[in-house]
Amino acid sequence: MKAIIVEDEVPAQEELSYLINTHSSISIEAILDDGLDVLKYLQSHEVDAIFLDISIPSLDGVLLAQNISKFAHKPYIVFITAYKEHAAEAFEIEAFDYILKPYHESRIVTMLQKLESHFRRDKELTVKEPGDKPEGIAPVAGSTPRVSHSINLIKDERIIVTDINDIYYAAAQEKVTQVYTRKEEFTMPMNITELCNRLPEEHFFRCHRSYCVNLSKIREIVPWFNNTYILRLSDLDFEVPVSRSKVKEFRQLMRF
Numbered sequence: 001m002k003a004i005i006v007e008d009e010v011p012a013q014e015e016l017s018y019l020i021n022t023h024s025s026i027s028i029e030a031i032l033d034d035g036l037d038v039l040k041y042l043q044s045h046e047v048d049a050i051f052l053d054i055s056i057p058s059l060d061g062v063l064l065a066q067n068i069s070k071f072a073h074k075p076y077i078v079f080i081t082a083y084k085e086h087a088a089e090a091f092e093i094e095a096f097d098y099i100l101k102p103y104h105e106s107r108i109v110t111m112l113q114k115l116e117s118h119f120r121r122d123k124e125l126t127v128k129e130p131g132d133k134p135e136g137i138a139p140v141a142g143s144t145p146r147v148s149h150s151i152n153l154i155k156d157e158r159i160i161v162t163d164i165n166d167i168y169y170a171a172a173q174e175k176v177t178q179v180y181t182r183k184e185e186f187t188m189p190m191n192i193t194e195l196c197n198r199l200p201e202e203h204f205f206r207c208h209r210s211y212c213v214n215l216s217k218i219r220e221i222v223p224w225f226n227n228t229y230i231l232r233l234s235d236l237d238f239e240v241p242v243s244r245s246k247v248k249e250f251r252q253l254m255r256f
Contacts (some may be wrong), residue, residue: 001119002027003049004041006064007080007102008033008056015103016051023105024112025196034115035059039067049096054081062086065093076115087157088189094152098159114161118150149239151198153179153186160186168217168233169240170195172210182235205253207231208243215253 003026007013013031016031016129020026027048032038036058038050050068076096079086080103090098094176096118097111141252153162166181172192177187179195196204196212206212213231220232222239229250231244 001049001116002029002047002083003051003075004029004047004218005051006032006033006038006056006061007031007053008050008235009053012053012080012101012103016108019103019105019108020051020112023109024116026038026112026116031138033057035061035064038064042068042071046073049076051078051109051116054079054083062089062093065095069093076119077098077214078111078115082156087154087159091152091154091189092141094154095159096161098157105179118161121149127188154188155184155186164200165214165216167199167204168214168236170212178239180236188240205246207246207250208241209238215239221254221256 001024003020005013005016005020005028007016011034015170017031020028026049029045030041032041032144034057039059050065052061052065056064059067061079061081065079068075068184069075073233077090078096079090079098080101081098082101087098096115099111129240149164150161151164151167153160162181168180168182169187170177170179170192175189175191177188177190177192178193192206192210192212196206199212202226203215204212205215213233217235218231219232219234222230222232224241226228226244228244228247231240231242233240
């Protein structure tokens with residue numbers, strides 16, 4: 001796995017390099033300190049991850065990440081910054097993680113472990129499409145889109161990379177959406193329609209205007225008034241309603 005560090009403070013460069021080299025097998029290909037230099041570098045070099053400070057010369061880290069997110073080959077972006085207030089912007093860019101300075105070694109180690117794990121899994125999940133090159137001819141690195149089985153969720157101004165299967169349901173709360181796993185709750189700065197569009201429709205169902213449920217987490221389907229249903233979920237003491245307008249579609253999905 002190849003990566004670059006984008007940081008304009010030498011002590012921070014050295015510390016982050018040391019932590020990456022000590023706690024991962026990631027190869028640091030270059031250390032850059034200017035946003036425009038990064039864009040020039042990426043024109044002729046392909047990397048898998050970028051450790052990116054926000055406060056850098058020429059082009060700040062957020063704008064730089066927005067540009068990089070439009071690339072055909074999208075490297076993982078890990079923001080390394082002293083500023084909490086950019087976490088929501090980082091989420092919108094779908095950054096992999098958001099690390100606050102000063103560095104805490106345990107936090108860096110956890111991030112690196114997740115990063116390498118996701119990189120390996122994404123490579124394994126890459127499906128060969130019809131019309132691909134014959135066997136024996138190696139595909140160009142990054143030419144196949146990444147298959148995503150995770151979603152970035154926000155908690156306490158941190159971006160948490162979460163496995164899709166860990167999500168039980170989501171509930172609309174005015175202008176935000178609450179997302180629930182078995183043990184945690186996350187507040188997403190978007191409406192429930194936008195969130196549902198980011199979840200795989202083969203696993204998640206918009207059962208109500210205010211709820212989206214993971215079909216695999218349904219433990220019991222309870223008949224309710226007006227021919228609707230209440231869904232009881234595995235491991236959670238919570239019931240999710242199915243609205244009358246969604247009953248027919250729900251019955252078809254559940255095959256009853």
